[in-house]
Amino acid sequence: MSWMGVTEWAEPGVLSFTRVMRNDGYLLGWSDVRVGALWVSYELRQSGDRQIGPRPGFRQDWRTLWPVSTTSYSGSGYDRGHLAPNYAMAKVWGEDAQDDSFLMSNMMPQKPALNRQLWQRLEEVVMDHFLPRFGRLQVITGPIYAETRITDLEIDRLLDRVGFVEVPVAFYKIVVVPGDTPLAVAFIMPQDVRGDESLKQFLFSIDEVEAQTGLNFLPRLAASQEADWESVAGVGDWALSQVAELPSRFD
């Protein structure tokens, strides 16, 4: 589930503490301070024609301690957006993984135009374009929060929350082709999008994602390799031009 190590924090601190939750099909780093996941990590492989059942429905995850119920987002204007996607979990890892993808701990508040259009287009490109192209992928995805100043353990900022859950300002997705000479591509997408933008607009380096999250991805990657590799927005030929402007299938 986590090629080249589990995501770490660059600088330990109160915001850095996560509990790693192991689910069917994916790992999730849960922050009790943000009341949300900081990252999820999963592997994707080419699978046969696995039958996919209907969406099983959202479920509360009692491991979160702070209660996040299936109705916590009601009336907020935010969607319950998957981090580990329903379709990818169901297709690659099966029904139990699909069920686990509907845990509320795997949800983040996302504006509808992002969740249903731009982000959905990206998830579709990962499954239908990147995965067939490369055969095996490691994906790490999660939220980016507004800059927060911590004074004496007090959060000195008016937080935007849905229930207890802090609302991110953006989301990242890192896609890696594992191997001796790994390939990588990363995206950062803000909450406020139209939905029909080119995916190319949102390409960033892994270094940039690390700067905006405080996380250290792929910590087991050799330092000599990491320096060059993580500084480039897109390593390898992802043929993004073929798919960056495909229309949304919803709305």
Next chain:
DNA sequence: TTTAGTGT
């Protein structure tokens, strides 16, 4: 419905 909320 490879997204989701609303209203039932």
